[in-house]
Amino acid sequence: MPAISRDEVAHLARLSRLALSDAELDQFAGQLDSILSHVRTISEVAAADVPATASPDPEVNVTRPDVVAPGLTPDQALAAAPAVEEQRFMVPQILGEGE
Amino acid sequence: MSGELTTSTAAELAQRIHAREVSSVEVTQAHLDRIAEVDGEINAFLHVAGERALEAAAAVDAALAAGAAPASPLAGVPLALKDVFTTTDMPTTCASKILEGWMSPYDATLTGKLRAAGIPILGKTNMVEFAMGSSTENSAYGPTRNPWDTTRIPGGSGGGSAAALASHQAPLAIGTDTGGSIRQPAAVTATVGTKPTYGTVSRYGLVACASSLDQGGPCGRTVLDTALLHEVIAGYDPRDSTSRNVPVPPVVEAARRGAEGDLRGVKVGVVKELHSDSYQSGVLASFDAAVAQLKELGAEVVEVSCPHFEYGLPSYYLVMPSEVSSNLARFDAMRYGLRVGDDGTHSAEQVMAMTRAAGFGPEVKRRIMIGTYALSAGYYDAYYGQALKVRTLIARDFDAAYEQVDVLVSPTSPFTPWKLGEKVDDPLAMYLSDLCTLPTNLAGHPAMSVPSGLSEDDGLPVGLQIMAPALADDRLYRVGAAYEAARGPIGVAPVA
Numbered sequence: 122m123p124a125i126s127r128d129e130v131a132h133l134a135r136l137s138r139l140a141l142s143d144a145e146l147d148q149f150a151g152q153l154d155s156i157l158s159h160v161r162t163i164s165e166v167a168a169a170d171v172p173a174t175a176s177p178d179p180e181v182n183v184t185r186p187d188v189v190a191p192g193l194t195p196d197q198a199l200a201a202a203p204a205v206e207e208q209r210f211m212v213p214q215i216l217g218e219g220e
Numbered sequence: 221m222s223g224e225l226t227t228s229t230a231a232e233l234a235q236r237i238h239a240r241e242v243s244s245v246e247v248t249q250a251h252l253d254r255i256a257e258v259d260g261e262i263n264a265f266l267h268v269a270g271e272r273a274l275e276a277a278a279a280v281d282a283a284l285a286a287g288a289a290p291a292s293p294l295a296g297v298p299l300a301l302k303d304v305f306t307t308t309d310m311p312t313t314c315a316s317k318i319l320e321g322w323m324s325p326y327d328a329t330l331t332g333k334l335r336a337a338g339i340p341i342l343g344k345t346n347m348v349e350f351a352m353g354s355s356t357e358n359s360a361y362g363p364t365r366n367p368w369d370t371t372r373i374p375g376g377s378g379g380g381s382a383a384a385l386a387s388h389q390a391p392l393a394i395g396t397d398t399g400g401s402i403r404q405p406a407a408v409t410a411t412v413g414t415k416p417t418y419g420t421v422s423r424y425g426l427v428a429c430a431s432s433l434d435q436g437g438p439c440g441r442t443v444l445d446t447a448l449l450h451e452v453i454a455g456y457d458p459r460d461s462t463s464r465n466v467p468v469p470p471v472v473e474a475a476r477r478g479a480e481g482d483l484r485g486v487k488v489g490v491v492k493e494l495h496s497d498s499y500q501s502g503v504l505a506s507f508d509a510a511v512a513q514l515k516e517l518g519a520e521v522v523e524v525s526c527p528h529f530e531y532g533l534p535s536y537y538l539v540m541p542s543e544v545s546s547n548l549a550r551f552d553a554m555r556y557g558l559r560v561g562d563d564g565t566h567s568a569e570q571v572m573a574m575t576r577a578a579g580f581g582p583e584v585k586r587r588i589m590i591g592t593y594a595l596s597a598g599y600y601d602a603y604y605g606q607a608l609k610v611r612t613l614i615a616r617d618f619d620a621a622y623e624q625v626d627v628l629v630s631p632t633s634p635f636t637p638w639k640l641g642e643k644v645d646d647p648l649a650m651y652l653s654d655l656c657t658l659p660t661n662l663a664g665h666p667a668m669s670v671p672s673g674l675s676e677d678d679g680l681p682v683g684l685q686i687m688a689p690a691l692a693d694d695r696l697y698r699v700g701a702a703y704e705a706a707r708g709p710i711g712v713a714p715v716a
Contacts, residue, residue: 140573160534167609174611176432177664183461197325203559
């Protein structure tokens with residue numbers, strides 16, 4: 122049984138905000154199936170009482186003193202923006218009419 | 221003259237520059253000439269910053285002429301920087317179309333340390349797009365070629381940095397290692413590379429691939445050069461919340477001590493699970509010869525078992541894409557980088573999806589989707605959750621092994637460099653080349669690749685991997701330098 126179907130890959134592409142072509146979906150479906158078939162061997166390895174390690178870093182919740190420090194100027198922050206208007210990032214329409 | 225400058229070690233160049241026998245400008249110019257001569261064939265650099273490098277070199281020369289002490293032990297020695305660290309005066313692309321021409325408004329901490337150390341930056345090196353992969357074929361700007369055989373891959377993701385070293389375009393380079401991206405390129409180009417302990421070289425301004433695994437590190441042609449660079453770039457950085465506030469291990473001292481060739485009292489473990497009949501026979505022969513040499517140097521060698529390393533690959537290829545899918549969400553076409561389809565007929569969400577489809581290459585798309593899958597509600601526990609548990613088991617295997625030995629060794633890669641194109645349509649086959657390097661990233665430990673000669677079956681480079689416990693990076697350098705001195709010279713790549 123395949124680990125993942127082409128329809129599921131198409132769904133993943135939508136969740137991932139990747140507007141893939143049909144040819145890409147055909148190619149990725151087989152490749153993702155072979156990768157996921159390999160990695161799912163992991164499901165039998167660890168017993169329930171083994172703790173998870175999300176990071177090798179022993180430090181957690183590191184904070185810095187809340188002091189004012191120089192940051193980027195608006196011009197620096199906007200310098201690489203695809204579109205700018207009135208010192209703001211200009212983006213395509215997010216909400217539909219009347220929303 | 222210039223030939224000799226490009227074949228010298230960084231340590232020799234530094235000594236001569238600081239004694240004012242040769243200027244940093246001459247050394248930097250010799251490398252720029254070399255880049256102009258051979259990089260058309262190798263494609264190690266995505267961007268060459270000749271003018272800025274010469275300015276930085278001239279500043280070092282002027283300071284030395286005025287009687288100032290060198291800003292660092294490597295002041296004046298030029299370097300190639302992987303194009304994944306931000307730089308205000310050069311584009312940062314991560315070899316992706318989505319960041320084509322992007323100029324960062326700030327320098328990475330590592331970039332700043334190089335500048336402060338008086339190290340001229342020759343340019344930014346080619347890599348696998350967003351550092352995902354082991355061949356440097358999946359670069360939006362074309363593959364890098366291996367100087368040992370230009371029909372073969374230079375390793376990855378830091379193929380550009382390793383190839384620049386092997387073809388004498390730079391005496392020093394910077395890489396990053398998420399699953400072996402410093403060590404495997406070093407192995408297949410007969411150069412040296414270290415992945416330091418996680419958290420000991422700042423990730424601030426290192427464009428994130430997988431944040432719990434990513435680690436910048438030094439690359440060189442010798443163990444001592446690599447150690448000198450390690451000390452320049454390591455250290456606590458309050459701007460990186462995962463930075464370790466601990467002293468930098470004495471890696472230069474360890475490299476000098478190691479070069480004396482005495483490993484008596486050092487216990488070396490050969491990892492049984494990283495020595496398989498499925499590896500290339502020439503790689504195993506080279507590795508076995510290296511282990512014999514460690515014994516001759518006085519080391520005590522024992523076999524150790526790390527039973528969960530077998531699951532390192534599946535654990536890594538769930539953890540890593542999961543973090544990638546989250547980190548790369550920032551490339552949304554809104555604030556910087558590529559934007560496609562913004563013609564008034566598409567919503568922001570459509571523009572985002574069109575831009576990401578156009579701007580990311582196939583391996584990045586695959587990993588984002590695998591990560592999205594592993595993190596989705598129905599699969600989270602079975603995939604991502606399990607992968608994190610296996611990560612614990614791998615770390616426990618390491619802990620048990622280091623109760624018996626000081627360092628572990630294995631081949632760096634199961635194979636010598638393969639032909640360009642050979643594995644490009646079979647991602648899983650490509651992933652298998654990372655088998656030996658992944659466990660250290662999952663555990664956050666340091667590891668190094670040192671050349672162990674040329675394989676007897678195909679004449680291509682093989683690397684010896686040395687691993688050590690967290691914060692014991694100096695052990696890598698002691699053992700690596702001792703082995704390097706005993707091994708003797710390997711020769712130079714045909715394009716070198």
